[in-house]
Amino acid sequence: MSFRERTSRILLSAPVLRLSSIITTLFGISIFVFLVLRVIPGDSIVGAFGIETGVLTPDQIAELKVYYGIDKSLPMQYLSWIQSFLSGNMGYSYSTGISVASLTAKSLPVTIELALIGTILGVVMGIAIGTFSARKPGSIRDFGGQLFGLLALAVPGFVLSTAIVTVMANKFHYFPNGYEFVRPWEDPWMNFQQMMFPGLVLGIAVAAPVMRTTRSALLETIDKDFVRTAIGKGVNSRKVQSRHILRNSLIPIVTMTGIQFGYLLGGAVIVENIFSLPGMGRQVLYAINKREYATVQSSVMIFAILFITINVITDLIYRKIDPRIKK
Amino acid sequence: MTQPLLSVTELGISTVQDPRTLVNRVSFEIMAGEAVGVVGESGSGKTLTALSILGLLPRGVAVANGSINFEGNDLTNTSLENMQKIRGSEISMVYQDPMTALNPVMKLGRQLLEVIEAHEKLDASSVARVEVALRDVGIPQVERAMESYPHEFSGGMRQRVMIAMALLLSPKLLVADEPTTALDVTIQQQILALVSEERRKRGMSMLWITHDLGVVANLVDRLIVMYAGNIVEAGTVEEIFNNPQHPYTHGLLSSLPSRSDKSRKRLTSIPGVPQKPWLVGNTCAFAPRCFKASEICTSASPKLVGTLEKSVSCFHPMGGN
Amino acid sequence: MKRDPLKPKGGFHYYLQSTSGVVGAVLLLFMVIVSICAVFGWLPHDPLEQNVLSAMKGPNSHYWFGTDEFGRDVFSRTLDGMRRSLTVSISAVSIAAFFGVILGILSGYLGRWFDQLIVRLSDVIFAFPAILLALAIVSTLGNSWFDTALAIAVVYTPIFIRVARGPVLTVKEMDYVKVTRILGFSSPRILRKHILPNVTAPIVVQIALSLSWAILTESGLSFLGLGTQPPNASLGLMVAEAQPIAVFAWWALFFPSAFITIVVVGLNLVGDGLRDALDPARRSS
Numbered sequence: 001m002s003f004r005e006r007t008s009r010i011l012l013s014a015p016v017l018r019l020s021s022i023i024t025t026l027f028g029i030s031i032f033v034f035l036v037l038r039v040i041p042g043d044s045i046v047g048a049f050g051i052e053t054g055v056l057t058p059d060q061i062a063e064l065k066v067y068y069g070i071d072k073s074l075p076m077q078y079l080s081w082i083q084s085f086l087s088g089n090m091g092y093s094y095s096t097g098i099s100v101a102s103l104t105a106k107s108l109p110v111t112i113e114l115a116l117i118g119t120i121l122g123v124v125m126g127i128a129i130g131t132f133s134a135r136k137p138g139s140i141r142d143f144g145g146q147l148f149g150l151l152a153l154a155v156p157g158f159v160l161s162t163a164i165v166t167v168m169a170n171k172f173h174y175f176p177n178g179y180e181f182v183r184p185w186e187d188p189w190m191n192f193q194q195m196m197f198p199g200l201v202l203g204i205a206v207a208a209p210v211m212r213t214t215r216s217a218l219l220e221t222i223d224k225d226f227v228r229t230a231i232g233k234g235v236n237s238r239k240v241q242s243r244h245i246l247r248n249s250l251i252p253i254v255t256m257t258g259i260q261f262g263y264l265l266g267g268a269v270i271v272e273n274i275f276s277l278p279g280m281g282r283q284v285l286y287a288i289n290k291r292e293y294a295t296v297q298s299s300v301m302i303f304a305i306l307f308i309t310i311n312v313i314t315d316l317i318y319r320k321i322d323p324r325i326k327k
Numbered sequence: 328m329t330q331p332l333l334s335v336t337e338l339g340i341s342t343v344q345d346p347r348t349l350v351n352r353v354s355f356e357i358m359a360g361e362a363v364g365v366v367g368e369s370g371s372g373k374t375l376t377a378l379s380i381l382g383l384l385p386r387g388v389a390v391a392n393g394s395i396n397f398e399g400n401d402l403t404n405t406s407l408e409n410m411q412k413i414r415g416s417e418i419s420m421v422y423q424d425p426m427t428a429l430n431p432v433m434k435l436g437r438q439l440l441e442v443i444e445a446h447e448k449l450d451a452s453s454v455a456r457v458e459v460a461l462r463d464v465g466i467p468q469v470e471r472a473m474e475s476y477p478h479e480f481s482g483g484m485r486q487r488v489m490i491a492m493a494l495l496l497s498p499k500l501l502v503a504d505e506p507t508t509a510l511d512v513t514i515q516q517q518i519l520a521l522v523s524e525e526r527r528k529r530g531m532s533m534l535w536i537t538h539d540l541g542v543v544a545n546l547v548d549r550l551i552v553m554y555a556g557n558i559v560e561a562g563t564v565e566e567i568f569n570n571p572q573h574p575y576t577h578g579l580l581s582s583l584p585s586r587s588d589k590s591r592k593r594l595t596s597i598p599g600v601p602q603k604p605w606l607v608g609n610t611c612a613f614a615p616r617c618f619k620a621s622e623i624c625t626s627a628s629p630k631l632v633g634t635l636e637k638s639v640s641c642f643h644p645m646g647g648n
Numbered sequence: 649m650k651r652d653p654l655k656p657k658g659g660f661h662y663y664l665q666s667t668s669g670v671v672g673a674v675l676l677l678f679m680v681i682v683s684i685c686a687v688f689g690w691l692p693h694d695p696l697e698q699n700v701l702s703a704m705k706g707p708n709s710h711y712w713f714g715t716d717e718f719g720r721d722v723f724s725r726t727l728d729g730m731r732r733s734l735t736v737s738i739s740a741v742s743i744a745a746f747f748g749v750i751l752g753i754l755s756g757y758l759g760r761w762f763d764q765l766i767v768r769l770s771d772v773i774f775a776f777p778a779i780l781l782a783l784a785i786v787s788t789l790g791n792s793w794f795d796t797a798l799a800i801a802v803v804y805t806p807i808f809i810r811v812a813r814g815p816v817l818t819v820k821e822m823d824y825v826k827v828t829r830i831l832g833f834s835s836p837r838i839l840r841k842h843i844l845p846n847v848t849a850p851i852v853v854q855i856a857l858s859l860s861w862a863i864l865t866e867s868g869l870s871f872l873g874l875g876t877q878p879p880n881a882s883l884g885l886m887v888a889e890a891q892p893i894a895v896f897a898w899w900a901l902f903f904p905s906a907f908i909t910i911v912v913v914g915l916n917l918v919g920d921g922l923r924d925a926l927d928p929a930r931r932s933s
Binding site: 024025028029032033150151153154155156157158159162163165166170171262263264265266267269270273281284285288291296300303304307308 | 777779780887908
């Protein structure tokens, strides 16, 4: 094979194409975030000077100037932002004087923990109810399962959360989230209690689409020829369920799980707010209220990166599950 | 007179909701060691009849009446446990489409071992047994095949694997539902030869479903012809081919191209389209397309009369003998 | 009599056969009627009128859903809130559907670099959870109902692009369309006769579904204080305001929540019913 052939083989191979596609999307996202948030650097920093709460040191202000690229044209501002971002300078929150990077380092793990708990709960519930429903389609059980799915979807997370807060905090006077947040390594039990309610709310929200996906995947698989072959061989029902039906239904379920987890990372804003969890969502909300565009911009960018990462990981997982997909 | 291995009596199959008859009062027997072919167009009910033996009817379709007797058990009325014992070890089935009949995410070796696992204990010799079975059906590089997935094989190879799987526990009866229809002609011949050979070696009974009369001539001892959910004629292969009694059978045979006929005449076909079984009332199902039809054919339904060697269900059987 | 299953009007008869579709339509209709009443001001009380003496009273003959801590009639406020939610959502989804469908069809039909660009753009927006993006956009735009609608529209446009683009790609590849192109039929004609009928069904279903998500997003935003501002009534805002007093006045929390749930359930059921009615394969749930 000639050098040209070898190079083009590598350049056009699937993983490289995928990677370049991801990078382009990320750039697209950064442009989008930049434009949408219409950062007008002059206003932000002058505003900071004018506000008494500005605690930025001259060094930090200088870094912000670089970050925003004041006095440069819009495309140049974008470029200097990208440069700064990639080198770790994500701006400063001028109401607290802390860099966005270190704020994020503290808040991101909280959000990830919450998202994990919510996703796991949701997937377990969703698969359980979905399987339950799929066993007898069209029956009362099925109706019940689908009703659950519908309600889990329709009752907004903030309503459920508010109800929990009302009942637990105001009625039973049991509200672990009323205390300062503790990290899992500081006090695992307290941390668990603080994650319990918000995790449940998110879990219910995740369970609905997972249940629907599980149910339809199972129903579709049950009618497939190879299931008939397995039954025709005399394999017992339990093994047919697990080895043939479930294993072949996994792909859509894994896809949905990945999507939900990625979604929770950003979509948990409201729940974090209600249950006073110091996660990324609350960070963004706080920044929006204080008009701190740097924080909002960088945080949103981070969310997007995380989401894409999860997509890639999900992709890798189903290359493992389905031998038909070529590496 | 020995007892038949399989005895189907007045079998009726219909849809569960909004009941429509799909198979109407079908009766036949298969003796030990005997191969019986079932011929008919699509919609004739032949596949459903075959599937009903092992209780593999699709959702929404069920046995409505009649019985299927196998070694003293009525398969339409027996426990799930009993059925599971019979499936794969006493009676095995090979299906029409090899591309979809195997689990795409399970290695072939595992799928074959599953048959053994379902009926006996798996042990050191099991793998060897499976490898021998694969070699017997002509799969090359057996060790690699065991570790492969179905999508790595062609249709013909997959069908061979299915056959190996079906024959693994030496069943007394093999039910084959058009296993060569989805394959091209040369492969078809190979598979047919393979099955014939295996059958002869083991003295196994066989029920072979097909729409292609040509395929069946050298393969089976007796033939059953089905139309619109009914059996219209049955008998030995010689009798059917040389002396077809039912106009439909006659039509089927006439439509076969013949190598010896150099006249280059147009192939004859049976006019009209296949009748839907549930629309047949108290008439002969074939009447609308029959060149011998008369008034009685549309006012009453004919019964199957005759012997094991030759029987026909018609008001105007075609003379001869 | 043969009906062309692709034409939505012909599917009305089938829609009625779907129980969920009918139930959903009834629920939805109820909410629409209620909102219309609010639009014309046909409410028992002024949603903004405060009456401290009657504060925190449970449902009674005078105040059907009770009163909140300022003595405002929860019933009137709920209806008014529903009106706002529906207004914002319908506006948002209309904008999203309009631009999304046009872009989607053009993208699928014209293909090549334009298609790639549009698809990339949609992927970018898809990378964000709806609430987060809507939050971010609203923070820069403002609090008016139109700004909220615009923010939600941006978030939900890509899904319409995707839904419209799919059938276009499929139809474009079909032999009969290729033949028409070779024969020299004009593009607009092909678009009209072949592509539009195939695109209408999924779009209609998607509109129902997107409306339900839009309502959830809008109420989420106003719950956070980033939508309708007090003292105006908005379902999300009412839930937020009810939280401190819910222990004493469950009705202030219950009714706005129930209304949100009902309208979302209704829209989802309508979406399911439409899907069953318009899908030629007629798959049921």
